[in-house]
Amino acid sequence: MNTAKIAWITDTTASLSKEFIEQYNIHVVPLHVVINQESYKETIDITQKEFYERMKKEDSKFQTSQPAIGDFVELYTRLKEDYDYGIAIHASSLLSGTFQTSVMAAEMADFKLLAIDSLTGSYPLSFLIKKGIELMEKDLDSSEVVAKLNELRENTRLFLVPSSLDQLRKSGRVSGGQAILASLFNIKPILSIEDGGAKIKDKVRTEKRALAWLLNNLKTDLETKIVKKVAIVHANDSEKAAELEKLVNETFPDIETESMMLITVAGVHTGVGTLGLSWVCE
Numbered sequence: 001m002n003t004a005k006i007a008w009i010t011d012t013t014a015s016l017s018k019e020f021i022e023q024y025n026i027h028v029v030p031l032h033v034v035i036n037q038e039s040y041k042e043t044i045d046i047t048q049k050e051f052y053e054r055m056k057k058e059d060s061k062f063q064t065s066q067p068a069i070g071d072f073v074e075l076y077t078r079l080k081e082d083y084d085y086g087i088a089i090h091a092s093s094l095l096s097g098t099f100q101t102s103v104m105a106a107e108m109a110d111f112k113l114l115a116i117d118s119l120t121g122s123y124p125l126s127f128l129i130k131k132g133i134e135l136m137e138k139d140l141d142s143s144e145v146v147a148k149l150n151e152l153r154e155n156t157r158l159f160l161v162p163s164s165l166d167q168l169r170k171s172g173r174v175s176g177g178q179a180i181l182a183s184l185f186n187i188k189p190i191l192s193i194e195d196g197g198a199k200i201k202d203k204v205r206t207e208k209r210a211l212a213w214l215l216n217n218l219k220t221d222l223e224t225k226i227v228k229k230v231a232i233v234h235a236n237d238s239e240k241a242a243e244l245e246k247l248v249n250e251t252f253p254d255i256e257t258e259s260m261m262l263i264t265v266a267g268v269h270t271g272v273g274t275l276g277l278s279w280v281c282e
Helices: 018-023 048-057 069-079 098-109 122-137 142-155 166-170 176-184 207-224 238-251 264-270
Strands: 006-011 027-029 032-035 038-041 062-065 085-090 113-117 156-161 187-194 197-205 229-234 256-261 275-280
Touching: 006 069, 006 098, 006 122, 027 069, 032 048, 048 062, 048 256, 048 264, 062 264, 069 098, 085 098, 085 122, 085 142, 098 113, 113 142, 122 142, 122 156, 122 229, 122 256, 122 275, 142 156, 156 207, 187 207, 197 207, 207 238, 207 275, 229 238, 238 256, 238 275
Parallel strands: 006 027, 006 085, 085 113, 229 256
Antiparallel strands: 032 038, 032 062, 156 187, 156 275, 187 197, 229 275
């Protein structure tokens, strides 16, 4: 029986509910949201909803930044007093420097840490944390748990459909000319987080076709894999998210669904009104 006392650590890209965090005593280090060079700790100084509301109303520069290394050093120094070691699961190291900062801070604090680069964020990251806790409760060895989570991260899906290319243009992800042409022809890029990075998977005409594309990819996975739950992610557009969730429920009635706000690390590039689907193949 595993008698070691283990701390679970993550960051605010995990989209975990307050209830889950409190129930399992998850230690969540916030990323920073930067608006016109003024920094706010996500979920502490500003919520994701507030961030998107400001993005919609203000002609400001919106950015995100990783937690300060001192935040992690302070946490690990404190955890060392009460825990034998920690398991940390963080946002993709290609999208944020949070993973590397966490590992470096643990070394500085001399705290034993098993660190996992999730290669993703949002719902898939929350899934990995929940699955890890579930496996530890089944008394698996921590090395087995880490190995299983590293396998699962290869089977995560996170697809996003920006409502417009305006924010992608502002963040430098597409040129102004591309954004104008896409707008004129009503082209919707479909973005995917895979292998740790963001990729354009396809370009379709109209939002309706984009949503059909998402559902078709879910259907394809269901033909050969097990998917128990699907998350509808949205950048502060609960009405459209509800419509997409209804569509998923009608098309796949046996699958559980959940709606959640899109993490700001992604939303700072994709913009307000972004819709997406996410799931993990088991």
